[in-house]
Amino acid sequence: MSDDMKRLAAERAVADVTSGMRLGIGTGSTAEHFVRALGVRVRGGLDVIGVPTSERTRALAQEEGIPLTTLEETPALDLTVDGADEIDNALRLIKGGGGAHLREKIVAAASTRMIVIADGSKCVQTLGKFPLPIEVVPFGLGATRNALEKLFVSLGLGGELTMRGGEQHPFVTDGGHYILDAHLTAIPDAETLARALVAVPGVVEHGLFIGLADKAYVAGTDGVFEMTA
Ligand code: 5RP
Secondary structure, three states: OHHHHHHHHHHHHHOOOOOOOEEEEOOOHHHHHHHHHHHHHHHOOOOOEEEEOOHHHHHHHHHOOOOEOOOOOOOOEEEEEEOOOEEOOOOOEEOOOOOOHHHHHHHHHOEEEEEEEEEHHHEOOOOOOOOEEEEEOOOOHHHHHHHHHHHHHHOOOOOOEEEOOOOOOOOOOOOOOEEEEEOOOOOOOHHHHHHHHHOOOOEEEEOEEOOOOOEEEEEEOOEEEEEEO
């Protein structure tokens, strides 16, 4: 059911793609529906070029025959389509459940527009129930973790940090980093937290996407509805 909704939202976004576009292509199960539907249109003659946000998306896009480029060759994109783990009413997002938020944020920031695709379970009043992914450099991990814990206390945010994949076998991102997931329960002031996180040495990127999404296609039992910023 949820997968059907993800597919419906993805198909709606594919309908917004026109020939000549330079696309950012997201990561995750919803974005995979987008890649497959985009592949059908490319094989039907749609002329686009895309920058994948992960090695996983790159492999699928190549299988689908979608022409790919890089931000070195094509530094400005027209549209990024990507999933999300949480979406609030102002189109602030939590992303990174699939561990790709560093490349996803770089690609979204290089795009004129970003469309989010999701099923209705991703919509929230307040961000933070989904653990916030924080990508960190392996060097100095203990010190970075301490600094993050102090930061959360100073902002009145409770919650623990867990290592993605476990302490013994940490998940390694496409960029060679680790991910600490912050179980904060609620993030009442996402802007303040976002600014503070990037100031912590050792933090590469976090999963708060603020001011990046222009529109979301959200699929529920009554069909796909559109949210705008
Ligand atoms: C990957 C992401 C994904 O977009 C997010 O986790 C949503 O995934 P899905 O579409 O599988 O629910 O941010 O880093």
